[in-house]
Amino acid sequence: MTVTIKDVAKKAGVSPSTVSRVLSGHPRISLETSRKVKTIMEEMGYTPNMMAKSLVSKTTNSICIILPKPAEELFSNLFFMELIRGIVTQSSRSGYDVLISSGANEKEELEAVSRLLKGRRVDGVILLYSRKDDAVIDFLESSGYPFVLVGRSDRYEDILSVDNDNVMAAFDATNHLISMGHERIGFVSGPPNLIVSRDRLEGYRKAMQNSGLEMRPEWIVEGEFLQDSGYRAMSFFMNLPNRPTALVAVDDMVSFGVLRGLNELKYKVPEDLAIVSFNNIPLSELSSPPISSIDIGIYHLGYTASQVLIQTIQKPDNDPGYTNRFVIPHRLIVRESSMYAPGKK
């Protein structure tokens, strides 16, 4: 038998309300009673029943992460785990539990979100993707439940979101190469329907333009966030008559592919081709040579998302006009793959 507030009350010779008030630190409880009740709770091993508490308070002290459908890729796994760690750490510091849910498709996801929110199992939701049109976002927005998007969506301007400034990040990455003396710089992009690909491409363009460098269309290739894309891009670039001396890749995985290809063809990095990429996965510093990468602070992204969400849950006076887009700073980590000035050759 589990011990309830009534058992404690009986043993302490007070009413259940008093015990409840002791628990919540109500001011009008004498120090004496408070102490007595507390020791008895300790003695009896009392733990409050969260369900009963939630039922009356209409609050659950838990939030939910919606994972996108299983993305089998290496980076996804690393990315999500890191994000989850950030979220869980912050949430637990704020006294919130974290539920994690996922659906095989958008319909299932919507059902899950609706069930959890309307069924009062969670107080808010963190979304981990950004599709263009999204039934889940539509539902959340219209029903007014607190939620935060990790990523960014240009279709929904006024929702809470946490993201990097990917344009700026790519600008920085490209500028780094430019400042090393490179003038012919290639770009390996990701799927064009992802906003992150577009943003990074834009940043690259801005940097090139900003320095008055030539931008050839054949220096920009599209791919996936996968090694293979890098491999293919590399062989394409290296066969160009006037080939780039450096390249920016949207993802570290792409860099690994480039590296492998260059290695096979006996090219040297960074002498024959300098490389900078994004995300700074743990592997980037372990490859040979280690890859320069933009650290996007994944953990921090998750940590902040949780913070913003919980803040919103706790005071829903939704500061109209105030910031609703939180930008996590990025940081260029310069490693061997870009430490070479071509001019000296």
Next chain:
Amino acid sequence: MTVTIKDVAKKAGVSPSTVSRVLSGHPRISLETSRKVKTIMEEMGYTPNMMAKSLVSKTTNSICIILPKPAEELFSNLFFMELIRGIVTQSSRSGYDVLISSGANEKEELEAVSRLLKGRRVDGVILLYSRKDDAVIDFLESSGYPFVLVGRSDRYEDILSVDNDNVMAAFDATNHLISMGHERIGFVSGPPNLIVSRDRLEGYRKAMQNSGLEMRPEWIVEGEFLQDSGYRAMSFFMNLPNRPTALVAVDDMVSFGVLRGLNELKYKVPEDLAIVSFNNIPLSELSSPPISSIDIGIYHLGYTASQVLIQTIQKPDNDPGYTNRFVIPHRLIVRESSMYAPGKK
């Protein structure tokens, strides 16, 4: 205002009990009433309040994963994410939600577990590690709450657990090399306090012994589940007077280190040294050459853990004497790194 069972009842002209019975598919409800109530529920957008339900049923339809303290390593992240995916998928199929929790230290973990279980927020727990002595396991065992351990513990014999047969896996890996014609085979182990290291080492020994091969102490080196360990082990092995022609490494990350080292020294894989390792992380097939690896079915491990736990929750007649250790099959994936018969040299 959210719509409750009473609102539905009123609108349908029946009592709340009837609505509840319709919801739970009670047999003694006329088809007509059932249909009517169901359409009204649909119309009004009724979603049952999980808290109220849990309060009375003393069951939450959710389980909890306890993550060990942030292990920053690459493999951990990949491993845990894959495991979580398996757990979440299976749980959601069984209609269970998954909470994920972690603590900075054992004390915090224990507090969390206790709060969640005794506070009736979850019905059971999945533990993702196996320390030797563990206050959390002690608590769970003595309090009788349902839980499953992913991994294995020799201190606790009779608890539910899901794991691989690591001895057999290492046996298979080693035998593969032996069957290719190798006779001098090295082993790069992990931290000796981890059971998985010990088991795999044992499997290696068994295989060598079983084939009557010589086992030199200097062919066995200890390390971590990290690239660096592989790098060091490699340079140690290659400087041995009678060096191994093949090696088994406890983890793919170790293989990457070995590979990098061999590459720097211009050795060829598998001609100069054949390699097999464990865990088959997504990267193993992308390295050059691709690494032969034992796939331990991480997703499956999680999937099964969830299945076993939920089964136990639902029928706690704990089949005494029945299996309480579930073994997930492993599978040797042969790739280029071990496809070479040394005899032919």
Next chain:
DNA sequence: CTGTGTAAAGCAAACGGTTCCATGAAGGAG
């Protein structure tokens, strides 16, 4: 000695369900 203010604690009604028990109607057996 009565009236008033205040601190401390109790009572009872929620919160939204589930479920045991009671009840009425209908159908069949005797």
Next chain:
DNA sequence: CTCCTTCATGGAACCGTTTGCTTTACACAG
């Protein structure tokens, strides 16, 4: 035409907390 079942439903208690409203008990001013 009763009496007993069976079936479909209603009534009410309860799950463990919280909380607004009372009540009790003083202390003190008038």
